[in-house]
Amino acid sequence: MSRRRKVSDSFIIGRRRIAYHNCQKGTIFPSFLFHLFCSLSNTTTSPTSPPPPLLAVAIIPNHLQSALISFNCMLQMRPLPPIYQFNKALGPITKMGHYDISLSLILNKLLQFHGIQLNIYTFNIAINCCCRLNQAHFGFSLLGSLFKRGYTPDATTFTTPINGLILEDKTPEAVELFKKLITTREIEPDLVMYGTIVNGLCRTGNTIRAVSLLSKMEDGSHKPDTVVYTMIIDSLCKDKMVDDAVKLRTEMDEKGIFPGVVTYNSLIHGLCNFGRWEEATGMLREMLDSGIAPNVRTFNVFGDALTKEGKAKEVEGVLEVMIQRGVDPDVVTYNTLMDGYCLQGHMDEAIRVFNTMVDRGLHPNISGYNILINGYCKKMKIDEAMHLFRELPQRGLKPNSGTFSTMLQCLFRLSRCGAAQKLFNEMQVVGIIPDSQTYGILLDGLCKNGHIFEALSLFHMMERNSLDHNVVMYSILIDAFCKDKKLDTARALFNNLSSKGLHLDVKTYNMMIHGLCEEGLLHEAKEFLVKMKQSGCLADGVTYNTIIQGFIGQHKCYEALILVEEMVQRGFSIDASTFPLIVDILSTKGQDPALQEVIKKFMHKDSHGMQEKE
DNA sequence: GTAGGGTTAG
Secondary structure (H helix, E strand, O other): OOOOOOOOOOOOOOOOOOOOOOOOOOOOHHHHHHHHHHHHHHHOOOOOOOOOOOOOOOOOOOOOOHHHHHHHHHOOOOOOHHHHHHHHHHHHHHOOOOOOHHHHHHHHHHOOOOOOOOOHHHHHHHHHHHHHOOHHHHHHHHHHHHOOOOOOOOOHHHHHHHHHHHOOOOOHHHHHHHHHHOOOOOOOOOHHHHHHHHHHHHOOOHHHHHHHHHHHHHOOOOOOOOHHHHHHHHHHHHHHOOHHHHHHHHHHHHHHHOOHHHHHHHHHHOOOOOOOHHHHHHHHHHHHHHOOOOOOHHHHHHHHHHOOOHHHHHHHHHHHHHHOOOOOOOOOHHHHHHHHHHHHHOOHHHHHHHHHHHHHOOOOHHHHHHHHHHHHHHHHHHHHHHHHHHHHHHHHHOOOOOHHHHHHHHHHHHHHHHHHHHHHHHHOOOOOOOOOOHHHHEEEHHHHHHOOOHHHHHHHHHHHOOOOOOOHHHHHHHHHHHHHHHHHHHHHHHHHHHHHOOOOOOHHHHHHHHHHHHOOOHHHHHHHHHHHHOOOOOOOHHHHHHHHHHHOOOOHHHHHHHHHHHHHHOOOOOOOOOHHHHHHHHHHHHOOOOHHHHHHHHHHHHHOOOOOOO
């Protein structure tokens, strides 16, 4: 999973995903940006790959085969090269992400080879490889064996498994270990160790704690660097605290720390997410003025922002500028553009982009396929979506829960429940564990197609298997059973939901109240209104309008108008469907003295109480 | 002279 992972420990504050805010729709962004990009000719492009290192046998970067040949040649040399040469030779293999190969070379070749004395660097590489393979526990075993063999660990030796814990979503344990190292004075933490903890805190949403650690660093001997500032700036942006992020960037200037391309990318992304185009382009300008060349991610961030503005054509312009500047578009660039076209329903264009990507030698990933499948499903073109779905194995790709969820939703919308059921079984056969979104789609799909009892059975099966239940799932069922006039089941589900301690939202209450009103159970509906108040869930305009319509339906005009008064007092308006009913009461029964009293009261308090729904 | 921390898309 990417940057933000699900964290179950209560130590961690829950993370919200930033919703895209279209705050300043229609502002100056696109052409402004395009011209700015076009004027970039005076800045340098990203540096190309560094020259091959001058080893005994040269290693061609990014080429596993050559790296392995070099390594084996070194083992044949007599006298044997020093250990640092072997460590250096492991670098490209590790950097290419072949952690298993690096680890195997260390454990099965170097460690077994007589005449080679490993050093602490070799062990650190091995521990890092274990951690990158999500085997932090094995990294800790290596740490133990390192102690036994008499090696002296350094800050890196501890930072690596600390990072391993963070990568395995065990940030609280990582923080504990860090604290222990400080209190026992086992090792003096250095800048990277602090940075690793800051990263752990940021990715688990503990930005405020990360900021505190930043202050401590400022006061201590390990001053934060660009990376530490960048991680916090990025986290502030993701926490919707973009102003604070911009402020922190200014503080960097005051402290004489220069922002890098990643710092700018995070800030630009944060600003774009809130529609602050002018500031985002200002940031780009500032970046260029400081001689920092935008990289593929900078372009991708702008591409994504344009896509969300519905400007897929402009993304093509950004892509052109990228190519002109020698920045190679990557799979993310093309996926973003494909998504832009899919959002507009232009599937032919999306497929054209897909083919261009393949022609340029890039390998499509599952996200790209999901974008296209989602595009076809939105247009209800299940055959085309299924064709792409069946193509996945040929591309060496595996569908994920998102792929299945999209397909299932489409099948249900087309009322092809049998096919959906078959696909759901297939999902389980291939070993993909359905997530809460998939179950939500299944429950909703079954209910919308009239299979409410099958949905309920599925729900009970989930309960028996201790699968995650959420309010949305309950709400789907409550709504379905209310609409089917099976109020006993709806009530039972509602009570079950309350007893589970799940947070009841106003929508769930409204569904229940609507169901009761439809059946004329107004007294009980009003009781729910009281329950809402007691539980601290605030009624909204929908709640009031629903009950008011219920009372009017039963010709209980007095009660209806009392509720209108209460609703207006709370700042809600009569909606378009309630409005004619109220007008009817006022015109036909307006002379009733009791009603007149009520009418006078609320009309006097807020003469604008009756507004049409937007 | 070799090792460890940061940014993007459905």
